[in-house]
Structure formats: structure tokens, C-alpha cells
Amino acid sequence: MIVPYTLFLLYLMFLGMGRTQYDDNLIRVEPILATLNFIENTIRWSDIIKIVLGNVVMFIPFGFLGWVFPRFTDLKNNLFVFISAITIVEALQYFTRLGIFEVDDIILNTFGVFLGWQLRKMLEISFSQYISE
Structure with missing residues (x-):
């Protein structure tokens, strides 16, 4: 399920929601300010x-x-790989x-x-209580 979901997200990020190619290469590097300006305007x-909210919720499954992959059990490894990948995207x-x-x-x-x-x-902790009983 991870691969189709990732492909779906890539489609949304590049082609979905009526995207067209911009005339110029655009970059916004001011943390939080671009989002606040978007909300304000x-x-x-x-x-x-x-x-x-979509930018947050759509990526929850990667947590x-x-x-699926034991390497990503550790938060630090998961975030390092994810931040690297999303920066490339x-x-x-x-x-x-x-x-x-x-x-x-x-x-x-x-x-x-x-x-x-x-x-x-949280789910692992909750279900481990039921499994150990």
C-alpha cells in the first residue's frame, strides 16, 4: 500500500488539483511566513x-x-530519510x-x-496491553 499511496501523493504534488507549469522557478524559504501569508490572503x-491541513494529514501514514520497514521504527531515522526525500521532491x-x-x-x-x-x-502501547493479558 505504501508504493501506490506514495505515487498518488506524487501525482497530487506535480499534476493534481489543476496544476500547470509556472513560467518561472519559484521558491519560498521563509519558515512559517509563507503559510501565514497564505492564510491571511x-x-x-x-x-x-x-x-x-492536507500538507500535514496526507503524510501521517509515513509515520x-x-x-513495514523495521529501519523506520526509530523516529530519528524515519525523519532523516523523510526530510531528505521530501526535500528532493x-x-x-x-x-x-x-x-x-x-x-x-x-x-x-x-x-x-x-x-x-x-x-x-500510541497504538502499539495500547495493543501491547491486550496482547500481554
């Missing part, structure tokens, strides 16, 4: 929720990679002009992975 709350968006390289996306996506990892740990 967006009229519809549905757009804010879809973009900002569960430890169930953001760079590809920049170079192909099929998106914007945004530091905020890296931060929000990584927060989603962190939430997923925390959820996974």
Missing part, C-alpha cells in the same frame, strides 16, 4: 484547510513505516516548475510524519 476557509517541483519549493511544505509534511509516528507508538 485566502478568502475561503475550505482552501486553507485543504492546503494547510507508520516502522510496521520539493526541489523537483522547483526545477520542473510544476510546483513551488516551499520550506513550509517540508515542515508541515514532516509534522504529519511525526504525528503518524506518535499515533503508531
Whole structure:
């Protein structure tokens, strides 16, 4: 399931939601400011929720990679590999002009992975109580 889900996310990041190629290569490197400006200048709350919350929620499943790949059981390893991969994806968006390289996306996506990892740990603790009984 990881591979199809990852391909789906890549589709969304490069081609989905009506994306077209920009005329220029765009980059936003001010952490948090780009997201705050987006929220401030967006009229519809549905757009804010879809973009900002989507950047977190859509990456929660990557926090569960430890169930599939033991290497990703450790939070530090999981985040290191994820941040490296998402930075490459953001760079590809920049170079192909099929998106914007945004530091905020890296931060929000990584927060989603962190939430997923925390959820996974909570589930493991909860279910380990039932298994040991």
C-alpha cells in the first residue's frame, strides 16, 4: 500500500488539483511566513484547510513505516530519510516548475510524519496491553 499511496501523493504534488507549469522557478524559504501569508490572503476557509491541513494529514501514514520497514521504527531515522526525500521532491517541483519549493511544505509534511509516528507508538502501547493479558 505504501508504493501506490506514495505515487498518488506524487501525482497530487506535480499534476493534481489543476496544476500547470509556472513560467518561472519559484521558491519560498521563509519558515512559517509563507503559510501565514497564505492564510491571511485566502478568502475561503475550505482552501486553507485543504492546503494547510492536507500538507500535514496526507503524510501521517509515513509515520507508520516502522510496521513495514523495521529501519523506520526509530523516529530519528524515519525523519532523516523523510526530510531528505521530501526535500528532493520539493526541489523537483522547483526545477520542473510544476510546483513551488516551499520550506513550509517540508515542515508541515514532516509534522504529519511525526504525528503518524506518535499515533503508531500510541497504538502499539495500547495493543501491547491486550496482547500481554
